[in-house]
Every structure is written in structure tokens, then in C-alpha cells.
Amino acid sequence: MFCFQCEQTDRTGQTPGCAGARGNCGKTPVTADLQDLLVHAVKGIAQYASRARVLGAGDDDAARFVLFSMFTTLTNVNFTPTRFVSLLREAEGVRNRVRERYEEAARARGLVPEALSGPATWSPEPDLDGMLRQAAEVGVRAGLDVVGPDVVGLRALCLYGLKGVCAYAHHATVLGLHDPKVYAEVEDLLSFLADNPTDPDQLLERALRVGMLNLDVMRLLDAANTGTFGSPQPTAVRTTPVAGKAILVSGHDLKDLAALLEQTAGTGINVYTHGEMLPAHGYPALRAHEHLVGNYGGAWHEQQVEFARFPGPILMTSNCIIEPHLSYRHRIFTTGPVGWPGVRHLTEDFRPVIQAAMAMPGFAETEEPERAITVGFARDAVLSVTDRIVDAVRQGAVRHFFLIGGCDGPTPGRNYFTDLALSAPQDSVILTLGCNKYRFNDHDFGSIGGIPRLLDLGQCNDTYSAITIALRLAKEFGCDVNELPLTLALSWMEQKAVAVLLSLLALGIRNIHLGPDLPGFLTPNLVARIVDEFGLRTVGDPAEDIATALGRR
Amino acid sequence: MTDTVARQTLSGSHPVTMTTADGEVLEIRCGSDQTVVDAAAAAGFSLPSLCHQGTCGSCRATVTSGDYQLGSHSPEALPPDRGRDVLLCRTVPCGPITVDLPYDHGRILMGGIPTHTATIADLRVVARETVRLDLQLDPDEDGTLGSQFDAGQFAQLEIPGRDVKRSYSLCNTGNWEGRLEFLIRLRAGGDFSSYLRDEARVGDRLVVHGPQGAFGLHETGLNPRWFVAGGTGLGPLLSMVRRMAEWQDPQPARLLLGVNEESDVLGRAELDEIRMLLPDFTYDISVWRPTSAWSGHVGTPLDLLRRDLPSTPVLPDLYVCGPPALIDSVIEIATTHGITEDHIFYERYLPN
Numbered sequence: 001m002f003c004f005q006c007e008q009t010d011r012t013g014q015t016p017g018c019a020g021a022r023g024n025c026g027k028t029p030v031t032a033d034l035q036d037l038l039v040h041a042v043k044g045i046a047q048y049a050s051r052a053r054v055l056g057a058g059d060d061d062a063a064r065f066v067l068f069s070m071f072t073t074l075t076n077v078n079f080t081p082t083r084f085v086s087l088l089r090e091a092e093g094v095r096n097r098v099r100e101r102y103e104e105a106a107r108a109r110g111l112v113p114e115a116l117s118g119p120a121t122w123s124p125e126p127d128l129d130g131m132l133r134q135a136a137e138v139g140v141r142a143g144l145d146v147v148g149p150d151v152v153g154l155r156a157l158c159l160y161g162l163k164g165v166c167a168y169a170h171h172a173t174v175l176g177l178h179d180p181k182v183y184a185e186v187e188d189l190l191s192f193l194a195d196n197p198t199d200p201d202q203l204l205e206r207a208l209r210v211g212m213l214n215l216d217v218m219r220l221l222d223a224a225n226t227g228t229f230g231s232p233q234p235t236a237v238r239t240t241p242v243a244g245k246a247i248l249v250s251g252h253d254l255k256d257l258a259a260l261l262e263q264t265a266g267t268g269i270n271v272y273t274h275g276e277m278l279p280a281h282g283y284p285a286l287r288a289h290e291h292l293v294g295n296y297g298g299a300w301h302e303q304q305v306e307f308a309r310f311p312g313p314i315l316m317t318s319n320c321i322i323e324p325h326l327s328y329r330h331r332i333f334t335t336g337p338v339g340w341p342g343v344r345h346l347t348e349d350f351r352p353v354i355q356a357a358m359a360m361p362g363f364a365e366t367e368e369p370e371r372a373i374t375v376g377f378a379r380d381a382v383l384s385v386t387d388r389i390v391d392a393v394r395q396g397a398v399r400h401f402f403l404i405g406g407c408d409g410p411t412p413g414r415n416y417f418t419d420l421a422l423s424a425p426q427d428s429v430i431l432t433l434g435c436n437k438y439r440f441n442d443h444d445f446g447s448i449g450g451i452p453r454l455l456d457l458g459q460c461n462d463t464y465s466a467i468t469i470a471l472r473l474a475k476e477f478g479c480d481v482n483e484l485p486l487t488l489a490l491s492w493m494e495q496k497a498v499a500v501l502l503s504l505l506a507l508g509i510r511n512i513h514l515g516p517d518l519p520g521f522l523t524p525n526l527v528a529r530i531v532d533e534f535g536l537r538t539v540g541d542p543a544e545d546i547a548t549a550l551g552r553r
Numbered sequence: 554m555t556d557t558v559a560r561q562t563l564s565g566s567h568p569v570t571m572t573t574a575d576g577e578v579l580e581i582r583c584g585s586d587q588t589v590v591d592a593a594a595a596a597g598f599s600l601p602s603l604c605h606q607g608t609c610g611s612c613r614a615t616v617t618s619g620d621y622q623l624g625s626h627s628p629e630a631l632p633p634d635r636g637r638d639v640l641l642c643r644t645v646p647c648g649p650i651t652v653d654l655p656y657d658h659g660r661i662l663m664g665g666i667p668t669h670t671a672t673i674a675d676l677r678v679v680a681r682e683t684v685r686l687d688l689q690l691d692p693d694e695d696g697t698l699g700s701q702f703d704a705g706q707f708a709q710l711e712i713p714g715r716d717v718k719r720s721y722s723l724c725n726t727g728n729w730e731g732r733l734e735f736l737i738r739l740r741a742g743g744d745f746s747s748y749l750r751d752e753a754r755v756g757d758r759l760v761v762h763g764p765q766g767a768f769g770l771h772e773t774g775l776n777p778r779w780f781v782a783g784g785t786g787l788g789p790l791l792s793m794v795r796r797m798a799e800w801q802d803p804q805p806a807r808l809l810l811g812v813n814e815e816s817d818v819l820g821r822a823e824l825d826e827i828r829m830l831l832p833d834f835t836y837d838i839s840v841w842r843p844t845s846a847w848s849g850h851v852g853t854p855l856d857l858l859r860r861d862l863p864s865t866p867v868l869p870d871l872y873v874c875g876p877p878a879l880i881d882s883v884i885e886i887a888t889t890h891g892i893t894e895d896h897i898f899y900e901r902y903l904p905n
Contacts, residue, residue, distance in 0.1 A: 021576045022576040028575070028576065080772065081772050081773070081774055082772050082774060082775060082802070082803065082804070085774040085775045086775065086803050089775070126866070126867050127774060127775075127776060127867055127868075128773055128774030128775070128776065131774070311695070326658075326659045326663070329659060330699075330701035330727055331701075341772045342657075342659065342703070344800060345800070352729075355729045356699070356729050358729070359697060359698040359699045359729035359730070359731075360696075360697050360698075360699070360729075361695045361696035361697055
């Protein structure tokens with residue numbers, strides 16, 4: 001195996017990358033290799049799909065298969081080799097269907113169908129050993145000796161950004177929002193990568209296209225979430241347990257949470273959110289379920305302790321699963337793209353989860369005193385008080401905004417984001433999104449003129465809210481986003497964050513502090529270029545960065 | 554019994570580094586007169602093992618480096634000429650050793666083997682000298698009701714107040730109702746068999762130690778899974794195919810059950826039920842000495858293996874449970890037809 005797609009990749013060797021008996025995420029070499037092969041297979045689908053779509057013969061089902069397949073290869077999503085073997089076989093069938101559609105459409109227009117090469121011609125070997133031999137030829141470093149590490153790094157930047165895009169787009173599609181233009185762009189970009197591009201300028205330009213595509217996708221996802229569940233409203237969320245049977249829901253998928261809430265209605269079971277599911281409480285249609293009683297625990301990397309302690313079953317709805325300990329392996333369930341060998345996978349019917357909850361003790365008593373945190377400051381909630389915010393800035397009550405978002409993780413370097421938030425001056429406002437917020441969201445930041453100093457915009461999936469707010473403030477102040485009194489600190493961990501980073505770069509937003517470490521797939525040459533062209537910054541000393549942001553230096 | 558000595562000089566305390574099939578590394582120190590199983594127990598975790606006498610084979614592993622002494626053991630539990638395969642309950646290191654464990658980290662019980670109390674919920678004869686025993690577990694101290702185990706595992710059953718403990722494989726699947734089901738061959742003169750035959754009644758209380766054991770399903774892709782059972786060796790394999798049905802596993806599955814006489818046939822209703830739930834599942838029952846009324850396959854599952862393996866497009870993973878002779882024959886036939894040993898998973902049925 002070789003994998004360097006996430007922030008926690010092994011950095012002990014000469015070049016970053018996990019290549020040992022297991023990845024740092026817990027991925028086995030078999031799973032890692034099958035994921036590489038699945039990426040290869042969907043590139044093959046995209047080669048035909050992009051051409052078919054140009055001829056008016058787009059296959060949206062195939063596009064959704066591509067989104068789902070790519071999502072399964074994100075960090076901490078699916079670790080089950082069998083699932084990948086199934087997907088690989090399905091991929092061949094999808095590719096054949098798309099190829100036929102393309103060839104028929106071409107012939108119908110009097111064109112000679114192109115004879116494609118590369119991933120388009122791939123077929124799975126009949127057994128696992130054969131597939132692993134195939135995978136050895138198509139890893140993310142394929143061609144390294146010929147094209148060099150910079151080109152490999154840029155291809156990885158495009159690919160990993162696309163993985164994030166696909167994950168976000170999948171979240172939107174499960175809520176029924178589809179955009180063939182998004183599918184077309186995903187197919188085009190994957191088809192581009194299938195041709196093993198070697199021009200660094202072209203690769204960087206495509207990486208920014210991935211970023212622009214991600215903006216469209218985030219807008220689509222925002223519309224899907226708010227269209228289905230209403231616009232988030234500021235909501236106090238209980239963080240202490242309530243007596244009674246209990247189910248914990250983690251991950252990002254609001255539709256799965258809604259389905260579970262409906263299936264548990266009237267059972268007496270209380271449902272708690274975990275990790276990135278916390279912002280669900282802000283949505284009116286979800287909050288309407290009285291048995292959605294609160295949030296339990298913190299960010300994803302605490303799950304082995306928190307899940308073991310939780311007195312009920314756990315449903316994992318999207319990324320961020322880590323190896324389930326034996327103590328709770330029988331009561332954790334996966335759904336959607338998620339999977340772990342030996343963990344029961346469910347599709348829409350959550351009766352086994354409910355059965356487990358009924359068989360388990362739940363919380364014996366309600367913890368007192370009750371504690372709570374406030375969520376739900378998405379774009380509508382924040383923009384509804386735009387006038388007050390603008391006035392506060394003009395009057396000097398608010399001197400600066402810090403947008404501290406992204407993923408949390410266990411590495412000490414992430415203390416930067418905690419220190420940045422806690423050291424931010426009292427006349428600043430902190431906007432946050434993603435699970436990085438758990439580092440400081442139990443701190444009482446107070447308020448400025450009725451505006452809370454900490455505004456939780458939502459999941460990482462809600463980046464569109466953050467961008468909308470920034471663009472609106474820039475408009476109000478008649479300036480460029482880069483001229484706003486705004487500092488962006490992005491804590492990245494996996495490929496959704498790569499997509500968000502590319503979106504910010506594509507928007508021309510400069511001086512983003514990215515950390516705790518820069519992506520392992522970016523070579524020193526690439527880092528130098530991105531720093532030079534986009535003003536990307538690493539994370540350093542929080543006090544210095546705050547001082548710089550406030551213009552003291 | 555055989556007695557293999559890798560090196561005679563034993564002294565001091567030695568590091569033992571064990572790597573599970575899923576890549577977890579465990580390190581313990583093992584005294585100069587201590588077996589690896591005992592040293593692990595002293596360190597607070599139970600490696601899959603049962604008899605602690607070198608007779609059952611459930612603690613089999615492979616020493617990948619270092620010297621050790623392998624104490625007396627049954628050749629049925631560990632056949633001769635098995636290279637550096639060992640029984641950890643009979644293995645005493647002579648220096649630092651490294652060991653590959655053939656099971657995942659999850660099969661190692663941290664903090665010892667759990668003990669529960671249970672009530673006999675049902676007991677009925679299902680074939681000649683064979684009963685199905687259903688137990689209902691009591692809720693745990695914290696109120697949890699459930700019997701969570703992996704398909705293929707076993708539990709030790711104990712009659713309260715008597716020094717009688719016997720191990721039987723579970724034939725149902727993990728559940729949240731506290732149900733445990735066993736298929737048990739009643740052996741002449743066996744203490745637990747005598748209890749089941751003569752005394753046991755619905756409502757009786759038993760003590761359950763477990764679940765335990767390393768036998769179970771393995772993720773190797775979409776290879777077909779063939780299950781080969783001899784008699785009540787069906788139990789753990791029935792659990793596996795039931796789990797496949799419950800989880801809707803995608804692998805094609807086939808079960809080959811061999812019995813001596815028609816009156817020994819068991820599990821047919823359960824297998825028919827699985828066939829309704831798992832479309833790509835078939836089963837064959839072979840009777841070795843049938844009457845003229847038997848219309849099914851005559852012979853043993855080995856005959857079917859020999860007949861069908863050559864024409865199988867994708868070689869299956871094999872899961873086998875039965876007496877040692879059955880296991881050895883399956884391995885021989887399978888390897889002859891190109892199935893490598895890492896695709897053969899088995900549990901030897903030995904008296905315990």
C-alpha cells in the first residue's frame with residue numbers, strides 16, 4: 001500500500017506516506033490497494049461518461065455511482081475489503097453500460113466512437129489476489145519515476161479535492177438534489193486525470209476548477225439541507241445525558257438521522273448526536289423531534305473512549321469511523337458509504353439499532369446541572385443581523401473576525417487552533433465550522449452588543465454558509481474578501497477539507513493559515529508555488545498570528 | 554503424544570511479540586517455565602485457547618522467529634511436520650520470540666473470559682443422540698440483555714455446583730435477546746451428555762463462560778465460501794451462514810454436511826430457512842451408510858469436494874468443522890486443487 005491522502009499520514013520516512021502493515025488511519029494494505037483500484041475504475045467510467053454527456057447521453061445513475069464510490073475511499077470511511085470488491089465488480093457493469101450509451105449516441109450522430117485506452121479498458125480480475133495485482137499498477141504514485149514527484153503531487157491534489165467534492169455531492173444527492181452540470185464536471189475532471197496529465201500548469205488550473213466545482217456542490221448541499229430540514233436557527237443543545245434508553249448518531253448524514261428519528265418515534269428512546277452531527281440540532285425539522293435530546297461527546301478522534309462509555313448503540317452515518325474497540329463492536333452500526341469489517345451495515349432500516357437500544361440500559365439518570373452549547377448560526381441566522389454586525393465593526397466594537405474551521409484530530413499541533421480561539425481578543429468574533437470547534441465550543445466567549453462572540457456555522461458540509469457570509473460582509477463594506485478584517489485558519493484532516501481549501505484558493509482568498517501540517521502529497525516545490533501564488537500560510541505561533549491579523553506587526 | 558524440543562536451555566524472562574491477523578501488536582514477557590497462554594493471562598488478556606493441555610488445537614499459532622520449547626501435545630491437535638506452527642498452551646520461549654496469531658485482535662479477551670448465568674429455554678432431540686439446547690441469558694449487572702458473539706465462537710457450559718464444564722459451539726448468531734443455541738452430540742458416558750440426557754429440564758440454570766474462540770468468517774473478497782461439516786460440526790458453520798443471511802453478505806455460499814446414517818441428519822429446517830434468505834446459498838447432505846430410502850448423496854462431503862472443486866470457476870474459501878481426520882482430508886484435497894492454506898479455516902472437534 002501507499003497512501004498519503006490525509007494529514008495523519010506517516011511522516012517518519014524520507015517522504016510522507018503510509019506504506020507499512022497498516023495505514024495510520026487503520027486501513028490495511030488490501031483495503032488501501034482496492035481503494036486505489038476503485039478510483040482507477042471510476043476514472044474509466046468517467047472517460048466514457050464525459051463523452052456520452054457531450055452527446056446528450058449522460059447517465060446520472062452512473063454519476064451517482066461515481067460519487068458514492070469516491071466517497072468510500074475518503075479517510076476513515078470504509079475499511080471493508082469485501083465492499084470494495086463488490087463495488088469494483090459493479091463498476092465494470094456501470095462502465096459497460098455507459099460505454100454502450102456513448103457508442104450508440106456517437107453512431108446515432110454519424111460519428112465513429114473513440115477507442116479509449118487506460119482505465120476505460122479495465123476489467124476486474126475474478127478474485128481478490130488478481131485485483132491486488134491490478135492495484136499495484138494504478139496507485140497514486142504510478143509513473144513517479146517518469147513524471148516526478150511534483151506532477152504526482154498535483155495529480156493527487158486534484159484527485160483528493162475531487163474525492164471531497166464527490167462526498168459533498170453524495171450528501172446532496174441522497175436528499176434528492178441533483179445537478180447534471182456537477183456530474184458533467186466531475187466526469188470531465190476524472191477523465192482528465194485518467195489521461196495521466198503531466199503539465200503542472202494545467203494540473204494546477206484543474207485543481208482550481210475542482211475548487212470552483214466544490215463551490216457549486218456546497219451551494220447544492222446547502223440547498224438540499226435547508227430545503228429539506230429548514231434554515232438552521234440558533235439553538236441551545238443539551239450536552240448532558242437524560243435518563244433513558246439511548247442511541248448515538250455520528251457522521252454527517254442528516255437524512256440518516258432524520259430516518260432514525262422517525263423510526264424511533266414513540267419508542268421512548270432518546271437520540272443523541274456526536275461529532276459532526278451536532279449542528280443537526282439547529283434545523284427546525286430535526287429539532288421538532290422531541291427525542292433528539294442532545295449531543296454526547298466531542299470530535300471524531302475521541303470516539304473510542306466515548307462510544308465505549310455510551311450506554312446504547314451507535315450509528316455511524318458517514319466519514320470519521322475509526323477502529324471500533326471490542327467493547328462496542330457489537331453495538332456500532334454503519335450505513336451509507338461507511339464500513340468496518342465485522343461491523344453490521346444497515347440500509348435505511350434501523351431496527352437492529354433500535355433493538356440494541358432497547359436491550360441496553362441507557363442512562364440511569366439525568367445529569368445535573370444541565371449544560372448546553374449553542375449551534376445554528378448558519379448563513380440566514382448570521383445575515384439576518386448583518387446590519388448589527390456591520391455597525392459593530394464600523395463603531396469599533398468588533399475589530400476582527402476569525403474563521404477557525406475544519407477537522408479536529410489528535411495531534412498536538414492542533415492546539416494552535418485552540419490557542420487561536422481562546423487568545424482572540426475580546427473585541428473579535430469567532431466563526432467556526434467542522435468538528436474542530438470541539439476544541440473550544442464549551443468555552444464561554446461572551447457576546448458583543450448581543451452578538452455572540454462564538455458563532456457555530458455548522459458542519460464542514462456547511463462551508464457555503466461561511467463563504468456566503470464572508471462575501472456578503474465584503475459587499476457591505478465595499479471591499480474584497482481579502483480586505484475584510486478576517487483571518488481564516490483551516491484545520492485539515494482529510495479530503496473534504498482539501499476540496500474546501502481548493503474552493504478558497506479558487507475564490508482568490510489569500511493568507512489562509514493551513515495546519516497543523518501541510519498535505520504530505522505537496523512537495524516542497526509545490527508548497528513554494530502555492531505560497532507564492534495564493535499566499536497560503538502555515539500555522540505558527542497563535543499570539544504572533546493574532547498580532548499580525550490585528551495589524552500590530 | 555509427541556514432544557518437540559527446539560532448544561533445551563531455558564532461563565529468565567523473555568519478550569514475546571505477537572501480531573494479530575489485523576496487524577495489532579501485543580508484547581508480553583514470558584517466564585522461563587511459563588507458557589505463552591499463561592503469560593498472556595498473567596498480563597490480563599485471554600488468548601483463544603481451551604484445554605490448556607495440547608489436545609484441542611484452539612491456541613494454534615506460528616512462531617516466526619526465536620527459539621522455544623514445545624511441550625507434549627496431541628498430534629491430532631497439531632500434526633507433525635507443521636514447521637514452526639505451535640500450540641501456545643504448550644509453548645515456552647527460550648529467548649525472545651515473535652508470533653503470528655491467526656485471528657484478529659478482537660478475539661483476544663481483555664480482562665479474562667466473561668461469565669454469565671442462563672436458563673434452559675428449550676431442549677429437544679433433533680437427530681440420533683443429538684439435541685438442540687437453547688439458553689436464555691440473564692441480563693448483565695447494568696441491565697444489558699444480549700448475547701454478543703462472532704459466528705464460529707464457542708462457550709463453556711457449567712452445571713452449577715458441579716465440576717462439570719464442557720465447550721460447545723454456538724449455532725445461532727449474536728443477538729439482543731440473550732439467546733444462545735447449541736447443537737450437541739450426546740456422548741456415551743460423558744458427564745454433560747448424561748446431564749442433558751437424563752436430568753436437564755427447561756428452566757434449569759447453567760453458567761456460561763464465553764464467548765471464546767478464534768474460529769470465524771474472514772474477509773478475503775468475494776470468493777465463494779464453502780462450509781464443510783461433520784455431524785454436529787455443523788454448529789459453528791450454521792452460525793456463519795446464518796450470519797451471512799442476516800447481514801446479506803454477497804459471497805456465494807455452499808454447505809456440505811456429512812453424517813453417518815440418515816437418523817444423524819440435522820439442521821435441515823435451519824438450512825432451508827437460510828436458503829430462503831440467502832439466494833446464493835445451497836447445501837448438500839451426504840450420508841455415509843444410508844438405507845435404501847435415502848435419495849440424497851451417498852458418501853462423504855470429501856467426495857463432493859473432489860468432484861466439484863475441479864470445475865469451480867473461482868476457488869472457494871473453505872470453512873471446516875469436524876473431527877481431525879475430516880479436517881486433514883479437506884486440507885489435502887483442497888491444496889491438491891490449488892486452494893492455499895490461507896484460504897482454509899477450520900476448527901477441530903476434539904473431546905474436551
